[in-house]
Amino acid sequence: MDDAATPADAPGQPGLSPAWTSSAKDAVGGSLGAPRLWFTIGHGIVNEVYYPRIDIPQIRDLGFIIADGKGFWSEVKRVADYNMRFLAPGVPAYEITHRHDHYSFRLRVSPDPRREVLAIEFHLDAAEEFRAYVLLAPHLGATGHGNRAAVETHAGRRVLVAAQGPFALALAVVDQAQRDALGAASAGYVGDSDGWHDFQRNGALTWAYDRAGPGNVALIGELPRAGALGLGFGSSATSAATLAVASLLQPVENILRQQIAEWEGWHALRSERYAPPIDLPAPVAEEFLVSTAVLRTHLDKTYPGAMVASLSIPWGDTGDERGGYHLVWPRDLVSCAGALLAFGAEAETRDTLRYLIATQHADGHWNQNQWLGGKAFWTGQQLDETAFPVLLAATLAERSALGGIRVEQMMHRALGFIAATGPVTGQERWEENSGISPYTLAVLIAALVEGSAFLPEKPRAWALDLADFWNSSIEAWCSVRGTDLAARLGVNGYYVRIAPPDVLQRGAAAMDGPIPIRNHSEQADVPAKELVAVDFLQLVRFGLRQPDDPLILDSITVADSLLRMETPYGPVWKRYTADGYGEHDDGAPYDGTGRGRPWPLLAGERGHYEVAAGRDPLPFLLAMCGMASPLGLLPEQVWDGPEIPARDLKFGRPTGSARPLAWAHAEFAKLVISRQLGAPCDRPGAVWRRYQGQRPRARRSFWSPHAPIGDMPQGTSLVVMLPKPARVRWRSGDGPETEATTEDTGLGLHAAGLETTELPAGSAIDFAWRWCDNPDAAQDGGRVIVGGTATGG
Structure with a gap:
C-alpha cells in the first residue's frame, strides 16, 4: 500500500492500545479440506479468524452496525439479543439472527471448503431507510500493532484491505446478484478515526479515509440490505482480494451445501x-x-x-x-x-x-x-x-x-x-x-x-x-x-x-x-x-x-x-x-x-x-x-x-x-x-x-543420584542406577564390603544390583562408587535403610 501522505490519510495514529476479544465463544469452525482457515464466533459476530495456521489469529473481530441515517444506530453485538443454530447437526456452519425493536439481521457463516475465505451471507429486515455497516478490526500476524488498512479497488471492485508483513486480508461485498456492492467506506485508527467512533460522535458514517496505518486500525463499509461478504487471506492484498471475490461468484448456498456434505461424510465414516x-x-x-x-x-x-x-x-x-x-x-x-x-x-x-x-x-x-x-x-x-x-x-x-x-x-x-x-x-x-x-x-x-x-x-x-x-x-x-x-x-x-x-x-x-x-x-x-x-x-x-x-x-x-x-x-x-x-x-x-x-x-x-x-x-x-x-x-x-x-x-x-x-x-x-x-x-x-488395580510387590528398589531413596521395602534387591559404567562398593552394618559392577540397562543408565534381599528390617546399606573411566576418583554414595518409614516398612 502507498505510504505517501495524502488528504485521505486517517488521523489518530497509532490508535488505542489493541486487545483481543473475550474468550466467550459461541462457536468455532473450519473446513475439512485444504483451506488453512479457522474462525470463531462470539456475541453473535465473527471474532478471531486464523490463517494459515491454527495458532495465528489475523483479525480481532468482524461486526455490524445498523443505522437509519437519521441519528439512530445500533451495534448488533452490544444489543446482545440473538439466537444461533447449526445449519446441520455437528457441522461448523451457522445461522445467527440478531433482534432489535427496529430490525432483524440474519447471518449465515461458513468457510469456503475450497478457498481460504470465510463467507458470510447477510439479510437486513427493517424499514427502508435502515442500512447495515460492516466493522473489521485487523490483527494481522497475531497483533493489533503495525497494521495498515485501506479502501482500494482490485480488478474493478472496491474492497477493504489490510496488510502487515507476510499477511494480508481483503473483504469483498456483493449483493444478491453477485455484483460489487461495497458502499461508503473508510479506514481509521481505533479510538480516534475508526468507523465505530464516527457513529458514536456523528450518528452516521461521515468519514471517508482511504488509508490508515501503521497502527491499530479498523475498517468500515456500507452494505446492501442483502448480500454476502467474503473475507479472504493471502500473502498480499491482491491475492486475498482475488480469493474473496472468486468465492462470492457463486451463491453462498453452494458453499453451505459443500461444507455440510463434507462434514456429514466425515461423521458417517467415523461412525462406521x-x-x-x-x-x-x-x-x-x-x-x-x-x-x-x-x-x-x-x-x-x-x-x-x-x-x-x-x-x-x-x-x-x-x-x-x-x-x-x-x-x-x-x-x-x-x-x-x-x-x-x-x-x-x-x-x-x-x-x-x-x-x-x-x-x-x-x-x-x-x-x-x-x-x-x-x-x-x-x-x-x-x-x-x-x-x-x-x-x-x-x-x-x-x-x-x-x-x-x-x-x-x-x-x-x-x-x-x-x-x-x-x-x-x-x-x-x-x-x-x-x-x-x-x-x-x-x-x-x-x-x-x-x-x-x-x-x-x-x-x-x-x-x-x-x-x-x-x-x-x-x-x-x-x-x-x-x-x-x-x-x-x-x-x-x-x-x-x-x-x-x-x-x-x-x-x-x-x-x-x-x-x-x-x-x-x-x-x-x-x-x-x-x-x-x-x-x-x-x-x-x-x-x-x-x-x-x-x-x-x-x-x-x-x-x-x-x-x-x-x-x-x-x-x-x-x-x-x-x-x-x-x-x-x-x-x-x-x-x-x-x-x-x-x-x-x-x-x-x-x-x-x-x-x-x-x-x-x-x-x-x-x-x-x-x-x-x-x-x-x-x-x-x-x-x-x-x-x-x-x-x-x-x-x-x-x-x-x-x-x-x-x-x-x-x-x-x-x-x-x-x-x-x-x-x-x-x-x-x-x-x-x-x-488389575492391585499394588504389586516389587522385586527391586531403585536408587539413583536424581532419585535418591532413603529406604526400601524389605526383601527387595537394591539397584544403584548411574549415568555411566561404574564399580559400586557397598556394605551393610558391620558386614564385609562387596563390589558390584554395573551393567548397561539399555535405557541409557547403568545398574548395579546389590544382594540385599535377605537383610533384616532396619539394616543400613552404605555404598559409593568409582567410574570405570576414572577409577582413581571416588564418588559420594548414599545410605538406604531396609524397611524404613518412607516405604511404610
Whole structure:
C-alpha cells in the first residue's frame, strides 16, 4: 500500500492500545479440506479468524452496525439479543439472527471448503431507510500493532484491505446478484478515526479515509440490505482480494451445501469405524456430536496432527498477547487424539503420532509446550508429557492401527528419559510445582509398562521392574495419614496433590515441607500435607488401584469436602486447594494471580472413576452439558461466586477462561464412549493386564543420584542406577564390603544390583562408587535403610 501522505490519510495514529476479544465463544469452525482457515464466533459476530495456521489469529473481530441515517444506530453485538443454530447437526456452519425493536439481521457463516475465505451471507429486515455497516478490526500476524488498512479497488471492485508483513486480508461485498456492492467506506485508527467512533460522535458514517496505518486500525463499509461478504487471506492484498471475490461468484448456498456434505461424510465414516453410543439423552447425544466436531476442527493443516489447546484467548479482551492456548501441549494433544481415536478417527490420530515423533528431542522428552513447528515456548519439564506419546503409540498398536509407523526408537528414547529423570517431575500437570504427583506417577508407570513391549528383552525387563517399584511406592511417596485434616474429616489418610522431592529420602516427614503457591491472590507456601487435588483418580482410571481401595475412598471424601461444588446442572470440582488460576473475587480477570474456579473436565474425570467403579456416569455427562455454552462449547472453568452481571459471570456458567477447551471436549467424548464400554476407554491394556488395580510387590528398589531413596521395602534387591559404567562398593552394618559392577540397562543408565534381599528390617546399606573411566576418583554414595518409614516398612 502507498505510504505517501495524502488528504485521505486517517488521523489518530497509532490508535488505542489493541486487545483481543473475550474468550466467550459461541462457536468455532473450519473446513475439512485444504483451506488453512479457522474462525470463531462470539456475541453473535465473527471474532478471531486464523490463517494459515491454527495458532495465528489475523483479525480481532468482524461486526455490524445498523443505522437509519437519521441519528439512530445500533451495534448488533452490544444489543446482545440473538439466537444461533447449526445449519446441520455437528457441522461448523451457522445461522445467527440478531433482534432489535427496529430490525432483524440474519447471518449465515461458513468457510469456503475450497478457498481460504470465510463467507458470510447477510439479510437486513427493517424499514427502508435502515442500512447495515460492516466493522473489521485487523490483527494481522497475531497483533493489533503495525497494521495498515485501506479502501482500494482490485480488478474493478472496491474492497477493504489490510496488510502487515507476510499477511494480508481483503473483504469483498456483493449483493444478491453477485455484483460489487461495497458502499461508503473508510479506514481509521481505533479510538480516534475508526468507523465505530464516527457513529458514536456523528450518528452516521461521515468519514471517508482511504488509508490508515501503521497502527491499530479498523475498517468500515456500507452494505446492501442483502448480500454476502467474503473475507479472504493471502500473502498480499491482491491475492486475498482475488480469493474473496472468486468465492462470492457463486451463491453462498453452494458453499453451505459443500461444507455440510463434507462434514456429514466425515461423521458417517467415523461412525462406521466404531459402535456409535446408544441410550443417550438428547443433550448428551448433541454434545457428543459437537465435541467430535470441535476436536476435529482444532487440527492444523500445515502440521497435520497438531492441535492447539483452544481457539480462544483466555481473558483476551484485557490485552494484545496472543495467549498460551494457541500452543501445542503434548498432554492436551494426546488427550484429544485419544478421543479422536476412541470415536474412530484413526487417520487423524496417526497424524498426531507422526507429529509427536517428529518433535521429540534426541534425549527422549517433549517440550512443555511449543509453537506448531516445534519451537519451545515455555521450558518446564513435565514428565507426563514425555509419557503420554508412548501411551498413544501403544493404543494405536493395540488396535493394529499404527499404519506402518515405526515407534520403537521413539519409545526407547522416551522410556530412557523417564528412567533417567523420574519419578520427580519438574512440573506436574497444572504446570506449577516440582515433586512427585500421583497423576504424573500414574502416567509414568503406565508408559513404562506399555512402552516396554517395544523394547529389546534387557531394557524391557528393567523398565518393568522400575514400573513395579514406582507403583509399589505410590502411597509412600504421595499420601499422608493422621493429619489434622484427616482427623477433621474422619478419614485415615489421603493422597496429596504433590509431594516435595525430598519425600524420597525423608518419607512422611517431608510432607510438612512447603509447596509454593504463586498464582493465588494471597501468595503463600502451603505444607504439602494440606494440598489436596483430584489427581489421584488417575490411579484408578489407569488400572493401578481399585475404585474401592480404602485410601482412594478416603481421598474422595477429602476432595469432595474441599473441592466439589454443586451447580444447578450437577457437581464440578476445582483443581486443588489454594489454586489461584481464575478470576479475582470481584470478577476481575486473572492477571497472574486470582482464585481458582471449578473445571468441567474434572467432572468428566470423576465420571471415569464412576465407570471404573461400575456405576453410570450419566449425572456427570449431564453436568458438563449444563455448563456448556448454548451451542455446546465446554469452558475451561465455571463461576462459583455471587453473580456479577456487569462481568457476565453467572453461577455455574463459563468464566472468562478458555472456551472451548479442547481437552474438556476430549474428556466428554471419552466419557460417553467409556460409559458404553463399561470401562475407561483410555485405560492402557497392558497396564490393566499386569496390575488389575492391585499394588504389586516389587522385586527391586531403585536408587539413583536424581532419585535418591532413603529406604526400601524389605526383601527387595537394591539397584544403584548411574549415568555411566561404574564399580559400586557397598556394605551393610558391620558386614564385609562387596563390589558390584554395573551393567548397561539399555535405557541409557547403568545398574548395579546389590544382594540385599535377605537383610533384616532396619539394616543400613552404605555404598559409593568409582567410574570405570576414572577409577582413581571416588564418588559420594548414599545410605538406604531396609524397611524404613518412607516405604511404610
